[in-house]
Amino acid sequence: DAGVIQSPRHEVTEMGQEVTLRCKPISGHDYLFWYRQTMMRGLELLIYFNNNVPIDDSGMPEDRFSAKMPNASFSTLKIQPSEPRDSAVYFCASSLGRAGNTIYFGEGSWLTVV
Amino acid sequence: KQEVTQIPAALSVPEGENLVLNCSFTDSAIYNLQWFRQDPGKGLTSLLLIQSSQREQTSGRLNASLDKSSGRSTLYIAASQPGDSATYLCATKGAGNTGKLIFGQGTTLQVKP
Numbered sequence: 762d763a764g765v766i767q768s769p770r771h772e773v774t775e776m777g778q779e780v781t782l783r784c785k786p787i788s789g790h791d792y793l794f795w796y797r798q799t800m801m802r803g804l805e806l807l808i809y810f811n812n813n814v815p816i817d818d819s820g821m822p823e824d825r826f827s828a829k830m831p832n833a834s835f836s837t838l839k840i841q842p843s844e845p846r847d848s849a850v851y852f853c854a855s856s857l858g859r860a861g862n863t864i865y866f867g868e869g870s871w872l873t874v875v
Numbered sequence: 876k877q878e879v880t881q882i883p884a885a886l887s888v889p890e891g892e893n894l895v896l897n898c899s900f901t902d903s904a905i906y907n908l909q910w911f912r913q914d915p916g917k918g919l920t921s922l923l924l925i926q927s928s929q930r931e932q933t934s935g936r937l938n939a940s941l942d943k944s945s946g947r948s949t950l951y952i953a954a955s956q957p958g959d960s961a962t963y964l965c966a967t968k969g970a971g972n973t974g975k976l977i978f979g980q981g982t983t984l985q986v987k988p
Contacts, residue, residue, distance in 0.1 A: 765918075794976075804964070804978040817975060852918055864909070864976065866918035 765867035767853050773873045779841040782870045784853030785834055794864065795828055795838050796852040804852070810836065843874045877902045879967055881979035888955055889987050896950040896982045898965035903943045906968040910939050910950050913962045913981070922963075923950070955986045 766785040774780055786793045794809040808818040813830045821828070825844070830836040840847055850871050856864040878901045888894050898908070907926045911919040923932045923939040925948070931940040938951040948965055962983045966976040 803980045804966075806975055806977075809975065854919075863921045863924055865921070866911075868918045 765853055765855050765865055767851075767867035767870050769870055770868065771871045771873075773875065774843055776844055776874055777842045778874075779839065780843045780847075780872060780874075782838040782851050782853075782872070784836045784838070784867060786836070786853070786855030787857075787865055788834065790855035790857045790865075791833070792856045792858075792864075793830060793836050794852075794854040794856075795836070796854065796866075798850045798852060798869070799848075807838070807851075840872075843872075845874045848873050877905075877967060877969060877977045879965060879977050879979040881963075881965060881982050883982060884980065885983045885985075887985040887987060890955060890957060892955050892986075893951070893953050894955055894984075896952070896963050896965075896984070898948040898950070898979055900946045900948075900967050900977075902967075902969070903946050904969070905943065908939075908941055908948050909966050909968070909976070910937075910948075911964045911966065913964060915961075919964065952984075955984075957986050957988050960984055960986050 768783045791812050795807040796804050797807055798804045807820045808828045809816055810830045828838045850869040852866050852869045854864050854866045856862050880899045882897055905927055909924045910922045912922050913919045925932050925941040936953040941948045962981040964978050964981040966978040968976055
């Protein structure tokens with residue numbers, strides 16, 4: 762299996778622009794997670810889905826952030842409009858079944874908003 | 876609210892040394908605890924997963940222990956190698972089985988040849 766695939770790997774954008782990050786989970790996994798990592802705050806869970814349904818979005822920082830999972834093999838995280846404080850590494854992760862199983866992370870999308 | 880703490884934030888040791896990384900958590904009602912490794916510019920790789928009913932897990936030179944009552948976990952690395960240099964993160968999953976992992980800030984390990 763190719764693992765969790767994220768795109769783009771790196772993005773530099775200007776403040777105010779829309780940013781869309783994409784994720785393809787491991788085939789067959791029914792949980793998908795979006796995390797954000799910064800030096801100051803570490804790894805934070807933004808939102809997670811189970812069977813394509815958003816379960817907990819309490820970590821989404823504000824209305825500028827939105828996430829969708831239209832099918833089992835694709836998810837997007839959108840920031841509109843982007844701000845410099847959104848600069849971070851955004852990780853997508855997936856796992857199979859209930860909470861007892863290992864979670865697999867993608868390589869991350871490195872976002873810089875200038 | 877669960878808080879996960881890892882001390883120290885950074886550690887430097889000579890090659891060959893045995894070492895212990897520490898992880899503490901405030902809410903003992905966890906479902907499991909996982910240790911991850913993160914290399915610079917990369918995602919996280921799961922190393923060991925300990926279920927709440929278990930006391931330890933081993934994989935090669937790595938051994939992770941869990942003491943729920945005291946809210947502690949340790950990752951023991953035997954005979955450290957330069958290739959072990961990375962950031963190690965622990966994360967707990969709540970007993971509600973919600974799927975949500977709470978991460979510590981990590982310990983950055985440097986093993987000097």
